[in-house]
Amino acid sequence: MIGFSFLGLAPNHLSGIGRYSVALFEAVIAALPAIPDEPVVAFVPAGSEHHFSDAARSHIRALRMPRHPVARIAYEQLAFPAILRQAGIRTLLNASFTGPLYWRGDMVTVIHDLFYQVVPAMVRPDRRLYLKTLTPPTLRRSRAIIAVSQNTGRDLADTYPDIADRITVVPLACRAIPVSDRMANATRSDRAMMVSTITANKNPRVFVAALKRLHAEYPWASGLIVGDDPEGLAAAAIAEHDASAIVKQQRHVTDGELARLYATSLAVVIPSYYEGFGLPVLEAQASGVPVLCASRGSLPEVAGDGALFFDPDDPDALSRALLAVRSQPDIRQRLVDAGTVNVAKYSWERTARDTLDILRSA
Structure with missing residues (x-):
């Protein structure tokens, strides 16, 4: 089974990465008839299920996560691996920068930018510390790294040359813009x-x-x-x-x-x-x-x-x-x-x- 980690989704509104997570999973669900033997499940914080369509929600598992940022990090690193094992996840996609380091399964991580390295003074110190601490070991634990643009791929390869051969560029796309x-x-x-x-x-x-x-x-x-x-x-x-x-x-x-x-x-x-x-x-x-x-x-x-x-x-x-x-x-x-x-x-x-x-x- 393929798992999608969308633990950063917010219940009330979607950030850019949140929109990526929802749009990607909706497109994955639409593609499922072509891969009937490969079940998928997305893990999301409880309360954020409403961002998805009915078809996608049937493949979603909502998790009751703590609210405090530090407690959420501990949840991803300590509690989430057991959930993945129980769910029978073979491969996990981390949709945003970090993943459960103590889970021993196959892992792929998406990197949307390297702003905490390229423009560090423009990143809140707590956010910068979090990313600089957990992103590098997540990348080294990942079988493959997806960069969302050629520019991000180059930044990744320059910053972490030891994982350069595992980087693949998969661009994002535009959500459908309704035109009445x-x-x-x-x-x-x-x-x-x-x-x-x-x-x-x-x-x-x-x-x-x-x-x-x-x-x-x-x-x-x-x-x-x-x-x-x-x-x-x-x-x-x-x-x-x-x-x-x-x-x-x-x-x-x-x-x-x-x-x-x-x-x-x-x-x-x-x-x-x-x-x-x-x-x-x-x-x-x-x-x-x-x-x-x-x-x-x-x-x-x-x-x-x-x-x-x-x-x-x-x-x-x-x-x-x-x-x-x-x-x-x-x-x-x-x-x-x-x-x-x-x-x-x-x-x-x-x-x-x-x-x-x-x-x-x-």
């Missing part, structure tokens, strides 16, 4: 949008600074940051630039509301100093919205020709890019057309198939 008649004919606004759980590497300051400068000359300029702001970094950037009338925050939205926000945005901006993949790039391209990306990390690789790139330390460069997509229809259309071509290269069906091939190759 109302959204298909939506009126575009002059609002630029960021979509992310805000951490330091997401760089909300340049987004706010660029819009504040642009608004001084062009009063139409405005912005929206969609996503949780656990450390108050986006709120601090808005306050620093006295931009509360220009840039708004919306912490949690439904998928339908997010689709509407994508469809009506002037552009989607990803100003990150580092990304392991960058799913909002593909979501924006699938929504027919121009993408403006920092020229760092995996973003040039994932966005392809369907984005304008800027230095994440240069708010004036971002202001110019926003002005270009607003005032030059040919640039906007070129980005939309190139984005449509680019996003078609990615699919969850392919991601699930390639992941299953790795899991079944033991």
Whole structure:
């Protein structure tokens, strides 16, 4: 039996890795008729089952995990191995960085980025300590390591050369963006949008600074940051630039509301100093919205020709890019057309198939 460890899922909302976990497992369940002799089960925290479809929930085992972060780590390392043994798991996919080191079965681990090594000052000290302590031994215990982009694969190989020969790149894909008649004919606004759980590497300051400068000359300029702001970094950037009338925050939205926000945005901006993949790039391209990306990390690789790139330390460069997509229809259309071509290269069906091939190759 193949197991999927989604122990990091939150009951209330999905992070980027949470969306990966759900989308991957849904695609795996859809592929099951082609592998009838290989049962699968996903282990999730109790209360997070509702993120999955009815078909997927029939393959899910909910675990009552402790709430305290340290206790959850101890649960993964000490209690989870016994659960895996009792369930008869042959191969386990760790969906996010770490796995149960004291379980002796076959293990494959997914690495979404190496931000705690590449931009360590931008990672909370407790999070950095956790990843630097448990990720390396998890990688060395894993038969195979899945990197979600070529850039992440290179970072892994450079940082941990002893596991370089076990790295396989399996890109992510874009979730289906529902397009109703109302959204298909939506009126575009002059609002630029960021979509992310805000951490330091997401760089909300340049987004706010660029819009504040642009608004001084062009009063139409405005912005929206969609996503949780656990450390108050986006709120601090808005306050620093006295931009509360220009840039708004919306912490949690439904998928339908997010689709509407994508469809009506002037552009989607990803100003990150580092990304392991960058799913909002593909979501924006699938929504027919121009993408403006920092020229760092995996973003040039994932966005392809369907984005304008800027230095994440240069708010004036971002202001110019926003002005270009607003005032030059040919640039906007070129980005939309190139984005449509680019996003078609990615699919969850392919991601699930390639992941299953790795899991079944033991």
